[in-house]
Amino acid sequence: MPEGHTVHRTAREFNARLAGRNITVDSPQGRFLAEANLIDGHTLVRARAIGKQLFLEFDNALTCRIHLGIYGKWRFENHAGDVARDGQVRARFYSEDFLADLRGPTVCEVIDRRAVKQVEARLGPDPINPDPKAKAQAIFIARVQASKTPIGQLLMNQDVVSGIGNVYRAELLFRAGISPHRPGNSLTVDELTALWLDAVELMRVGVRTGFMITRDELFTRRPAKADRNFVYKREGLPCRVCGTNISIEIMATRKLYWCVGCQT
DNA sequence: TACTCATGAGCAA
DNA sequence: TGCTCCTGAGTAG
Numbered sequence: 001m002p003e004g005h006t007v008h009r010t011a012r013e014f015n016a017r018l019a020g021r022n023i024t025v026d027s028p029q030g031r032f033l034a035e036a037n038l039i040d041g042h043t044l045v046r047a048r049a050i051g052k053q054l055f056l057e058f059d060n061a062l063t064c065r066i067h068l069g070i071y072g073k074w075r076f077e078n079h080a081g082d083v084a085r086d087g088q089v090r091a092r093f094y095s096e097d098f099l100a101d102l103r104g105p106t107v108c109e110v111i112d113r114r115a116v117k118q119v120e121a122r123l124g125p126d127p128i129n130p131d132p133k134a135k136a137q138a139i140f141i142a143r144v145q146a147s148k149t150p151i152g153q154l155l156m157n158q159d160v161v162s163g164i165g166n167v168y169r170a171e172l173l174f175r176a177g178i179s180p181h182r183p184g185n186s187l188t189v190d191e192l193t194a195l196w197l198d199a200v201e202l203m204r205v206g207v208r209t210g211f212m213i214t215r216d217e218l219f220t221r222r223p224a225k226a227d228r229n230f231v232y233k234r235e236g237l238p239c240r241v242c243g244t245n246i247s248i249e250i251m252a253t254r255k256l257y258w259c260v261g262c263q264t
Numbered sequence: 265t266a267c268t269c270a271t272g273a274g275c276a277a
Numbered sequence: 278t279g280c281t282c283c284t285g286a287g288t289a290g
Contacts (some may be wrong), residue, residue, distance in 0.1 A: 003271050052272075070272045071284045088284070104284040106272065158273085165271045212271075232271090253278080254272085267289080276280085 002068035004163020005206030007049040008128050010074055012207075014047035014056060017076075017098040025064075028089040035110040036091060038062055044093075051126045051162025053107075055116065056093070063116050064091075069106025076100050126162040127199040128207060141192040144184040151187060152180025153252045161196075163203060167232045170257045171214035172199055174230045179263045180256055215240075231257040 025040040027033040043059040056064040066072075077099040091102040102108060111119075124143060125136030143160045144151065154160045155169040164172070173180050176195050178187070187195075205219050206212050213219055213228045230240055235248035235257055244261030 006271080067272080069283075070270060071282085072272090073284075090283095104282095106274090106282070156272090167271055255270095265290090267287105269287085270285095272282100274281090277278090 002052055002070070002072060003165035003168055003203075003206070003212065004049070004051045004126065004128055005203050005212070006210075007052050007054050007068070007163070008207045009210060010054055011047040011049040013076060014044065014054075014093075014100070018044050018093060018095055018100070019046050020044070021095045023093050023095050026092045026094075028092060032091045032108055035064075035108075038110045039064060049126075050120065050123050050129070051158055052165070053119065053123070053162075061113060062110050063113070064110050065107060065116070065119065066091075066102065066105055067107035069104070071103075072105035073103050074100060075103070122159060124157070124159050124161045127196065128163060128203045137193065137196045140196050141189060144187060144192055145189075147184040149184055150181050150251065151178060151184055152256055152258075154184050156252060156254065161199070164199065166254050166256075167212045167229065168199065168202060168206075168214075170232045171212070171229055172202065174259060174263060175202075175214065177262055177264065180251060180258050231259055233257065 020043065022041055022043050025036040027036045039058045039060070039062055045057045045059055047054065047056050049055070052067060054066040056066070058064070079097060079099065088103055089101045090105060091108050093100045125139050140161050144154050147154060152169060152173065155164050155172065156166070172195060175198055176191065178191065178195070202214055209222070211222070211228060213223060214230060215228065218228065231246050234246045237246055238244070239246055239259040239261055242259065242261040244259055247258055247260055249256050
C-alpha cells in the first residue's frame, strides 16, 4: 500500500528491528543478488524515508534505495528460520530474529552517497518529515504556483511534493474544496498553505494508524475501508457532505475522484 | 482458471 | 499518450 505514510512506517520498523545489527541480505528470486552482495553482512546504520522512497544506509557508505511502485510489498516475520517461500522475493533482509521480504518493487538498488544526493535533490518536500518545516512549505507553494498544470496532477508529481499518491490527492482536494482542474498558478498562498498543513496532518494520521483515514471523526478509530474516505473509490455514490454523486475521470493516467458540488 | 485492476513512475514517440 | 516494469487480490464464469 505504497503512499508515503507506509514507507515511513517501514523505515520505523527497520530502525526498531534491524538498525545497529549485521544483517544478511539475499535475493531468493535472484534479480538483486549481485547488488545484495555489496551490503550482505554489513551493519544497517539507519533507515529513513523521503516520500515514497526508502533508504537503508549501511556502514560501508552504500545505501539500498527502494521504491515500491504500484505492486511492491513488504512482509515482516519475527523469526529468520523456516519462512514461507511463496511469491517472488526480490530482496530479503534478516538477522537472527527478524526478517523482511520485499516483492515486486519498481526500484531496489544499491547506490553510493553521491547517487543518494542526486535522488534527494530531485524530490519535493515531504509533509511527513518536513525539514525544516517552514522552508518545506514554502518550496511546495512556490513549485505549485510556478506551474499552469492542474493541481490534481501537481499533487501526484513527486518533484512538487513527496509521498502523496492517488488516494491522498483526491481526499486533500476534497477537504480543501478545490477543483482538481484549477491550474497551480491560480491557487493563492492561503489555499496552498491550508493544503500543505492538511497533508501534514492526514499523512501523520496515516503513519500513526497505518490507514489512509481522511474523515476527522474517524481519526482515532479503525474504520472499515469503505468508510475511511470522502471521495476515493466512491464514484456514483452521494457525497457525504452535499449529496451530489461523486465523479470519476482519468487525470494523468490515473483515476481521479472528486465532488463537483463541493470542489469549485 | 482466466481475467481485471491497483495506493507509481520512467521512457519513447 | 501509450507502453512497460511486475505482483497479488478480487471477481467472473
